[in-house]
């Protein structure tokens with residue numbers, strides 16, 4: 001019995017370590033995706049470029065909202081989402097749909113990266 005408990009605890013510990021490692025990997029890949037696909041319009045500070053600066057963005061929207069937005073900005077605007085409509089009115093251009101963001105993996109990686117960037121705010 002005790003042995004089983006130890007085994008379960010060990011499995012849980014290993015699994016949680018693996019998920020921490022994965023999250024960190026996601027951050028690095030997310031950073032590369034940011035450089036390639038987002039940095040032309042978004043800075044990592046609060047400074048506006050073609051689009052809003054990313055600092056604080058994970059506090060301005062839920063992760064679910066960010067994920068939907070990244071997948072297809074136009075669809076979120078057209079759904080009548082008030083946050084999306086406010087953004088659209090404020091910026092001259094509308095964010096394009098970025099093909100690679102059709103997949104969940106890169107979207108999750110970008111979000112991990114944005115969360116990491118926002119940790120700078122907490123310090």
Ligand code: HEC
Nearest residue numbers: 037038041050051052057066070087088091093094095110
């Ligand atoms: C061609 C310029 C352009 C590119 C490239 C671009 N965006 Fe945007 N993004 C915008 C604009 C402009 C807005 C403001 C809303 C609007 O008018 O579409 C925006 C808004 C956002 C928002 C909401 C920000 C806030 O402060 O509320 C997020 C999140 C976002 N973009 C993520 C991304 C990610 C992630 C990428 C890269 C995968 C990316 N964007 C690439 C132009 C761009």
